[in-house]
Amino acid sequence: YQRRVHGVLWWRIMRILVTGGAGFVGAHLCRRLLADGHDVICLDNFSTSHRNNIAELLANPKFSLMEQDVETPVQQLQVDQIYNLACPASPPHYQHDPIKTVKTAFLGVLNMLELARQNDATILQASTSEVYGDPECAVQSETYRGCVSCTGPRACYDEGKRVGETLMFDYNRKYGTKIRVIRIFNTYGPWMHPYDGRVVSNFILQALKGVDITVYGTGEQTRSFQYVADLVEGMVRMMNNSTGFIGPVNLGNPGEFTMKQLADLVIEMTNSKSKLVYLPLPQDDPTKRCPDIRVAGQQLGGWSPSVTLREGLAKTIPYFASLDLSQY
Amino acid sequence: YQRRVHGVLWWRIMRILVTGGAGFVGAHLCRRLLADGHDVICLDNFSTSHRNNIAELLANPKFSLMEQDVETPVQQLQVDQIYNLACPASPPHYQHDPIKTVKTAFLGVLNMLELARQNDATILQASTSEVYGDPECAVQSETYRGCVSCTGPRACYDEGKRVGETLMFDYNRKYGTKIRVIRIFNTYGPWMHPYDGRVVSNFILQALKGVDITVYGTGEQTRSFQYVADLVEGMVRMMNNSTGFIGPVNLGNPGEFTMKQLADLVIEMTNSKSKLVYLPLPQDDPTKRCPDIRVAGQQLGGWSPSVTLREGLAKTIPYFASLDLSQY
Numbered sequence: 001y002q003r004r005v006h007g008v009l010w011w012r013i014m015r016i017l018v019t020g021g022a023g024f025v026g027a028h029l030c031r032r033l034l035a036d037g038h039d040v041i042c043l044d045n046f047s048t049s050h051r052n053n054i055a056e057l058l059a060n061p062k063f064s065l066m067e068q069d070v071e072t073p074v075q076q077l078q079v080d081q082i083y084n085l086a087c088p089a090s091p092p093h094y095q096h097d098p099i100k101t102v103k104t105a106f107l108g109v110l111n112m113l114e115l116a117r118q119n120d121a122t123i124l125q126a127s128t129s130e131v132y133g134d135p136e137c138a139v140q141s142e143t144y145r146g147c148v149s150c151t152g153p154r155a156c157y158d159e160g161k162r163v164g165e166t167l168m169f170d171y172n173r174k175y176g177t178k179i180r181v182i183r184i185f186n187t188y189g190p191w192m193h194p195y196d197g198r199v200v201s202n203f204i205l206q207a208l209k210g211v212d213i214t215v216y217g218t219g220e221q222t223r224s225f226q227y228v229a230d231l232v233e234g235m236v237r238m239m240n241n242s243t244g245f246i247g248p249v250n251l252g253n254p255g256e257f258t259m260k261q262l263a264d265l266v267i268e269m270t271n272s273k274s275k276l277v278y279l280p281l282p283q284d285d286p287t288k289r290c291p292d293i294r295v296a297g298q299q300l301g302g303w304s305p306s307v308t309l310r311e312g313l314a315k316t317i318p319y320f321a322s323l324d325l326s327q328y
Numbered sequence: 329y330q331r332r333v334h335g336v337l338w339w340r341i342m343r344i345l346v347t348g349g350a351g352f353v354g355a356h357l358c359r360r361l362l363a364d365g366h367d368v369i370c371l372d373n374f375s376t377s378h379r380n381n382i383a384e385l386l387a388n389p390k391f392s393l394m395e396q397d398v399e400t401p402v403q404q405l406q407v408d409q410i411y412n413l414a415c416p417a418s419p420p421h422y423q424h425d426p427i428k429t430v431k432t433a434f435l436g437v438l439n440m441l442e443l444a445r446q447n448d449a450t451i452l453q454a455s456t457s458e459v460y461g462d463p464e465c466a467v468q469s470e471t472y473r474g475c476v477s478c479t480g481p482r483a484c485y486d487e488g489k490r491v492g493e494t495l496m497f498d499y500n501r502k503y504g505t506k507i508r509v510i511r512i513f514n515t516y517g518p519w520m521h522p523y524d525g526r527v528v529s530n531f532i533l534q535a536l537k538g539v540d541i542t543v544y545g546t547g548e549q550t551r552s553f554q555y556v557a558d559l560v561e562g563m564v565r566m567m568n569n570s571t572g573f574i575g576p577v578n579l580g581n582p583g584e585f586t587m588k589q590l591a592d593l594v595i596e597m598t599n600s601k602s603k604l605v606y607l608p609l610p611q612d613d614p615t616k617r618c619p620d621i622r623v624a625g626q627q628l629g630g631w632s633p634s635v636t637l638r639e640g641l642a643k644t645i646p647y648f649a650s651l652d653l654s655q656y
């Protein structure tokens with residue numbers, strides 16, 4: 001969507017639909033796309049997010065909100081690009097109503113693929129490192145087929161996202177639909193829901209309040225944490241890559257930390273007196289997770305995350321400190 | 329559904345819905361259930377089966393046909409049990425329209441679970457050994473999480489069936505729906521569609537015609553072949569097990585054969601002059617498959633397959649020889 005004609009750079013203004021646009025990642029993505037000059041339509045039902053995330057965007061004439069469920073087909077909407085993010089993302093949220101989660105994951109992708117097909121639009125699906133389940137390999141590359149229990153409590157999300165990828169590739173093979181599939185690894189930053197139960201929001205809130213920090217299991221399980229700005233940069237590059245690369249591609253930060261290390265860092269950076277308490281590990285909780293991001297680097301113009309965990313937490317902690325928690 | 333009261337055995341006559349009841353397995357199952365005295369409703373759209381399979385059942389007052397798509401919700405039907413078999417099963421069939429396959433797999437289970445919930449009926453889902461994908465282990469037990477490509481050409485079936493299991497277990501956890509999940513390994517016998525492209529039907533037809541037998545790849549890949557009567561016995565036992573065992577449970581014959589061995593056996597038993605020709609192996613074709621059936625044995629009253637491949641072929645070859653192929 002960027003072209004040089006007789007030395008002049010042309011920049012195409014597009015109409016872009018972002019489902020789940022009021023969520024944590026969506027809130028950043030919508031702002032980025034608006035800053036790039038595009039018209040942005042946010043489709044969301046606010047089931048796992050707060051209106052605060054997009055409050056000041058509503059005054060922007062280039063931004064509009066469709067308050068509806070992604071399970072409802074969307075007809076006769078003209079769009080050039082679709083980012084499909086609508087889906088609960090934190091384990092407590094997606095396990096709260098597992099049947100709703102799997103329907104959202106499946107029907108959401110299906111409806112958005114139909115819309116993309118009607119518009120000849122490009123659709124980017126926010127898939128997840130959870131397609132790898134509880135991985136047997138230290139570092140997960142895109143060719144790894146995963147280790148997912150399809151009957152366990154996380155399956156509503158993991159299998160919903162896996163079959164979402166299946167639909168994406170089948171639409172591409174059958175109709176030539178222009179698809180992009182990204183597998184997002186744990187991401188954090190401002191606009192996370194304070195009560196979504198993910199580890200970064202939990203630990204920061206607990207540390208700020210000075211209450212016990214809840215470590216599940218031994219705390220030796222690992223995650224790699226990506227700051228949201230790095231993710232959004234990767235998403236935009238993936239959507240607009242000019243080689244037609246469809247993925248799947250991992251987007252994550254390969255820096256790997258145990259939950260204990262994360263807790264210690266949060267305590268240090270918040271100057272907190274909180275202590276660690278150990279609670280039972282939830283069923284099927286992956287023991288490790290770390291992305292192989294070589295494909296992203298090769299295909300997306302040398303993309304790699306630039307924000308360290310310490311730097312990202314330094315931007316995230318003030319956000320949580322500033323929240324009026326009574327609103328959530 | 330069988331109870332001894334004061335020494336007298338009571339046998340409950342039930343209304344049983346069989347989706348995909350006109351298909352290969354369904355044709356056997358409907359007959360078995362009718363023979364057991366039950367009322368049988370067959371729901372089918374005949375997309376991968378022939379009306380011949382159930383032709384003479386239509387005259388039976390205890391049998392009725394609902395000719396419709398399992399993607400359409402079924403309301404206000406009173407049933408005690410549901411066997412959900414509606415789904416294309418052979419690779420050429422399910423890859424012919426992959427999007428239709430994955431929708432059938434997903435929406436079919438969802439609709440039947442809703443019906444089961446309304447009726448407080450027990451629902452048995454015909455899942456598959458394909459949830460294990462191209463397995464890394466010599467023998468697949470129910471705890472093995474599988475090796476499935478969620479983006480490849482078989483994913484429409486494999487992931488459709490995996491997410492179907494997810495829905496089954498989530499309905500069970502959330503609503504207490506009485507579920508049964510079986511993972512069927514390659515099964516063969518009379519009433520297979522002669523042109524469904526599966527290996528047993530292909531080889532037998534080719535041998536009977538005396539044309540080349542089409543071996544894909546080296547022919548060294550293995551499958552375990554179960555005669556359909558053994559499967560149906562296992563299905564009925566699983567549906568009616570009185571311990572409340574919900575599965576998943578493998579139903580298959582652990583006898584493992586290479587495709588070359590199968591071809592040789594078919595040639596021998598048909599006295600055919602056919603020769604083997606080697607064609608390219610389809611993408612993602614599993615290299616081996618063999619069920620661990622210890623759980624089935626323990627949970628289903630010592631169930632194990634009793635028909636050898638040679639015995640089963642001896643019943644299947646005459647069926648194919650007797651077909652008027654111009655009707656298919």
Ligand SMILES: NC(=O)c1ccc[n+]([C@@H]2O[C@H](COP(=O)([O-])OP(=O)(O)OC[C@H]3O[C@@H](n4cnc5c(N)ncnc54)[C@H](O)[C@@H]3O)[C@@H](O)[C@H]2O)c1
Nearest residue numbers: 020023024025045046047048049069070086087089184187
């Ligand atoms: N943040 C991460 O670490 C991470 C990791 C992997 C994948 N992802 C994926 O990225 C996407 C965004 O995640 P997030 O972290 O921003 O989560 P989030 O919960 O903050 O945002 C999800 C948004 O989708 C909306 N939504 C949910 N169900 C909906 C429905 N049925 N109809 C309409 N809107 C609906 C919610 O209201 C919310 O605004 C999700 O698809 C998630 O699976 C995120």
Ligand SMILES: NC(=O)c1ccc[n+]([C@@H]2O[C@H](COP(=O)([O-])OP(=O)(O)OC[C@H]3O[C@@H](n4cnc5c(N)ncnc54)[C@H](O)[C@@H]3O)[C@@H](O)[C@H]2O)c1
Nearest residue numbers: 348351352353373374375376377397398414415417512515
């Ligand atoms: N036979 C095997 O080796 C095997 C192995 C594993 C699993 N299974 C499963 O067992 C079940 C039966 O398999 P089969 O071998 O009898 O296959 P089949 O193709 O002979 O039978 C499937 C039946 O379902 C019907 N059907 C398909 N899509 C439908 C739809 N959308 N609405 C209504 N009816 C529809 C077809 O018309 C057909 O009658 C399938 O669910 C299959 O996945 C079979």
Ligand SMILES: O=c1ccn([C@@H]2O[C@H](COP(=O)(O)OP(=O)(O)O)[C@@H](O)[C@H]2O)c(=O)[nH]1
Nearest residue numbers: 091197198199200202214215216221259285
């Ligand atoms: O208060 C919490 C929340 C989460 N976790 C652990 O932190 C890791 C990441 O959890 P999260 O829910 O953020 O995301 P996941 O990667 O599991 O989807 C997991 O091992 C959780 O068990 C924890 O120790 N304490």
Ligand SMILES: O=c1ccn([C@@H]2O[C@H](COP(=O)(O)OP(=O)(O)O)[C@@H](O)[C@H]2O)c(=O)[nH]1
Nearest residue numbers: 001002011012036233236237240241242301
């Ligand atoms: O219409 C546009 C074109 C480009 N970009 C941004 O510019 C970067 C570079 O664009 P692109 O990848 O298309 O060009 P390249 O870097 O390959 O020359 C992208 O990552 C986007 O962040 C954008 O936001 N909107």
Ligand SMILES: O=c1ccn([C@@H]2O[C@H](COP(=O)(O)OP(=O)(O)O)[C@@H](O)[C@H]2O)c(=O)[nH]1
Nearest residue numbers: 419525526527528530542543544549587613
């Ligand atoms: O004409 C045929 C059809 C199938 N096959 C092979 O036989 C095996 C079983 O194939 P089928 O389609 O029956 O079932 P699958 O187990 O692959 O779902 C696979 O390795 C196929 O590649 C073959 O060699 N010739």
Ligand SMILES: O=c1ccn([C@@H]2O[C@H](COP(=O)(O)OP(=O)(O)O)[C@@H](O)[C@H]2O)c(=O)[nH]1
Nearest residue numbers: 329330339340364561564565568569570629
């Ligand atoms: O209403 C009935 C009850 C029993 N059976 C058959 O009888 C066998 C034994 O029934 P069940 O498992 O209920 O009794 P058990 O063998 O445990 O005494 C089953 O596998 C079925 O094949 C049947 O077809 N219909």
